[in-house]
Amino acid sequence: MILQQYKIVFGGTMGSGKSTAIRALSEIEVVGSEAVNTDAEAHTKAHTTVGIEYGEITLGDGVKVGLYGTPGQDRFDFIWSVICKGAIGTILLIDHQAENPLEDLAHYIAAFRNTNQNIVIGITHVDEKIERPTLIYRDWLEQQDCNYPLFFVDARQQEDVLLLVEAMVSSTEVNLLS
Numbered sequence: 001m002i003l004q005q006y007k008i009v010f011g012g013t014m015g016s017g018k019s020t021a022i023r024a025l026s027e028i029e030v031v032g033s034e035a036v037n038t039d040a041e042a043h044t045k046a047h048t049t050v051g052i053e054y055g056e057i058t059l060g061d062g063v064k065v066g067l068y069g070t071p072g073q074d075r076f077d078f079i080w081s082v083i084c085k086g087a088i089g090t091i092l093l094i095d096h097q098a099e100n101p102l103e104d105l106a107h108y109i110a111a112f113r114n115t116n117q118n119i120v121i122g123i124t125h126v127d128e129k130i131e132r133p134t135l136i137y138r139d140w141l142e143q144q145d146c147n148y149p150l151f152f153v154d155a156r157q158q159e160d161v162l163l164l165v166e167a168m169v170s171s172t173e174v175n176l177l178s
């Protein structure tokens with residue numbers, strides 16, 4: 001069996017669950033750079049990522065995947081394209097309960113697709129705003145002529161995050177074969 005090493009980047013809004021997702025999946029202790037959050041206006045959580053995070057998972061077929069976390073805050077946007085170098089694609093996590101998640105989705109797609117067109121979208125925190133319809137994302141993506149895979153996930157749940165990673169790996173393998 002050929003062992004492959006893929007690199008996947010987690011991007012998206014502050015507090016959407018990038019660090020949580022990598023921690024839920026990683027089989028090694030996550031190497032990270034969390035700092036006290038001083039931007040209470042953007043998000044009220046206590047800590048935020050300020051550099052690169054790294055975790056690892058081996059999929060059932062022996063494929064090893066490096067999981068790279070980005071900082072969500074816009075002031076770190078210069079680092080996003082650096083982290084994306086050599087990656088098979090980006091998993092974008094968007095917080096459903098944020099003020100304007102469609103604006104966030106548009107913003108992060110625009111920021112990440114220049115580096116890599118291979119994007120999988122995970123909408124998180126759906127349980128915290130169940131009154132907001134989830135159809136808005138599919139409708140918006142159709143209007144934009146974007147057919148990125150879209151999932152509704154809880155970043156704390158290992159099987160949810162695994163679904164995103166597997167979707168990314170299989171779309172890459174399909175592209176390699178075609």
Ligand SMILES: Nc1nc2c(ncn2[C@@H]2O[C@H](COP(=O)(O)OP(=O)(O)OP(=O)(O)O)[C@@H](O)[C@H]2O)c(=O)[nH]1
Pocket residue numbers: 012013014015016017018019020021045047048049050070071072073124125126127128153154155156
């Ligand atoms: N209720 C709920 N909580 C969630 C869900 N997904 C993630 N969380 C929580 O939301 C928070 C996300 O925090 P982080 O993982 O630090 O977010 P991040 O995307 O890394 O944020 P930055 O590094 O600041 O950009 C954590 O407290 C998670 O437990 C979800 O689907 N539902």
Ligand SMILES: [Mg+2]
Pocket residue numbers: 018019020048049069070071072
């Ligand atoms: Mg983080």
